[in-house]
Amino acid sequence: MTQIQHQPPGTPDVLAPATLGPISLRNRTVKAATYEGLSRHGLVTQDLIDFHVRHAAGGVGMTTVAYCAVAPEGRTGAHQILWRPEALPGLRKLTDAVHAEGAAVSAQIGHGGPVASPKANGLPALSPSRHFHRTTLSFAREATHADLRRIVRNHADAATMAVEAGFDAVEIHLGHNYLASSFLSPRINHRKDAYGGSLDNRARFPREIARAVRAAVGKRIAVIAKLNMDDGVPGGFWLDEAIPVARQLESDGSLDALELTVGSSLLNPMYLFRGDAPLREFAQIMPQPVKTGIKLVGSRVLHSYPYEDAYLLDQARQVRAAVDLPLILLGGITSRPTMDLAMREGFQFVAMGRALLREPDLINRIRTEADTPSLCIHCNKCMVTFHGGVRCVLVEAPGGRRAGGDTPITG
Template sequence: MTTPETPDVLAPAVLGPVKLRNRVIKAATYEGLSHKSLVTRDLVDFHVAYARGGVGMTTVAYCAVAREGRTDRHQIHWTDEAMPGLRVLTDAVHAEGAAVCAQIGHGGPVANPKGNGAPALSPTKHFHATTLSWAREASVHDIRRVTEAHAEATRRAVEAGFDAVEVHLGHNYLASSFLSPRINHRTDAYGGSLENRARFAREIMRAVHDAAGGRIAVVAKMNMDDGVPGGFWLDEAIPVVQWLERDGTVDALEMTAGSSLLNPMYLFKGDAPLKEFADVMPQPMKLGVRAVGKHFLRSYPYQDAYLLQDARQVRAAVRLPMILLGGITGRPVMDLAMREGFAFVAMARALLREPDLVNRLRDDASTPSLCIHCNKCMPTNFTGTRCVLVDRGTTRRETWGKPAGYVA
């Protein structure tokens, strides 16, 4: 299954300053389980299940660095009130022997202006069809403020007991939208050439690296392909990751794809659950999804390791440790990633279906994943992310008398 030169995916490994018990990471999937930007018992239980199920590290997604950067009004952002609950979460995961990572970022044009009570930000003015609103152009002051907010989020992540931060540079969130020539039409130092469009992302990573101070690991999650004509693509992604490597600000890279703004299904592959999305949408979006959703939520053929072909090009261009994301379902594809030179694998949908899959793979390497890639888990992030084929009971969000900032 492996050779002496190929790492064992289930053996301990080092990520920056952190030792993980294995090379399997629960990928960031917005849980939809925080409430009023605070940790809930459901959110703790969600991540404890993956820790108990055997992953080396689980990723809490998504923790916005600023209030206006949330894509949902209940998402966690780094306030004093949120800190005690975040410490409850990290302690609970650590008690199961796993590490825990906080995904940090700013939603930019993907953010929800109505829920946030503030306009979304974009490199240049942009109309967001989903929210039927205009995102305003980010000023240089906004850029500096959001950069510092990433640093402050990192300092708070250290304080809350996280082992790593994953900086969101993908999916046309704010930093990713600056990288995209389709969205970024600026004429100042943050627009035009690739070097200029990458400036914001590099400044963010420098701020995060300095704030981490070697105490926790720093991962960059970045697009290889926006999945839209005229967007950011592999030919530009490769020089950007080479700059990040040269800057010395990143412990590992996780390459992703797709645009939450323009083509969200490009990342997931498999079926597009149009009916299920329409069912959870308010009017008039419900009618819109039913009428024209097939033009926005496109289906793409699924295959295991579907991002490997492009990620392999990045792997050949840098020496940084890399995390392979996309279609990681079982031991054969994990071992393939190790043979291809990836240091870690990140799993999402397969673990939503079976949180204990890693433990069962350890017991029997031939264990197949039960995930059928129907993607009906995607719309559940409005009500609590889960596999619809598994009954996990009802949510519990009433106050429970735990420390301030923790909602059960």
């Protein structure tokens, strides 16, 4: 067994047990939310359960089910899990299966807002202000105060159902210019009421959501929020505003941890991922006229950014210096050295996405051999598989799809 590099005294061991709010995890690694594309008609399938069981069996401390919409118009795809009583039997089967492998499981809850798909949902998308979505070629309408009150309640109801379904945590989506994140963005939020203008006003809706979720679940489960540090677009939400929002969320006492992210699914989706932009592959799966648009001007929307390990660390350490709240470092966490670096920098947990899509058992192998390298090459072609079952395209789908594995579980 490879020896682990010596860490300064008091530095947490990333693979040792830890607490996150009211729950205990077997280690400090989190399978980040990567939309699986394995739910059907808003319900869990056996394929979705198998996906998370693979990651649980592979050694992560907690796996995250993404993306679970709190309202019908908040889905970014027609088949995404929608919080309602009919979904609970399948969700309970999923949490039981993950727990049987010794891991915890979190549900990512949120509302797509201007990123949502009006065509798939049969409902108009919502935004802080009227906004044109160049992918769906449609306008999102401005959310009313009644919409906002309803969606805050929707988040609280979703969190309550997550407790009933056996989840250990919920992760509130405050990133990527989904609805709550779009309120934070001065680029998208042009409102003149109490939800627009100043940062305090723009942060009002995300804070209301987080407080409602905490009030609904108390200390029965952990409450995490995924917060943008940088939208990656001119005039968008940036670190100078993310730091005070993180402080506000901490002072509210709503959260047990923050997971720090960047990018805009609406305006600059590749900013989060770094590495190659798979333009040709995206064009192949898109309907017309989007397909032609990607071929002609895709490089103006899907930018390529150079990859490096721990690529969000420089921004995240500035948040780390400003708050005492436990933080989860995301972005280029692929090896034991980067995990140890995160621990030395004062982060309590690390989140991993693409590296675990490539190798669901990576944590177990790192535990056995600390210098195990990740095989992920950051080609980002996994992004193109989201709506048919997310996976690394460089490896064969594990075990093949069983007959009936994509059948919705209703009881």
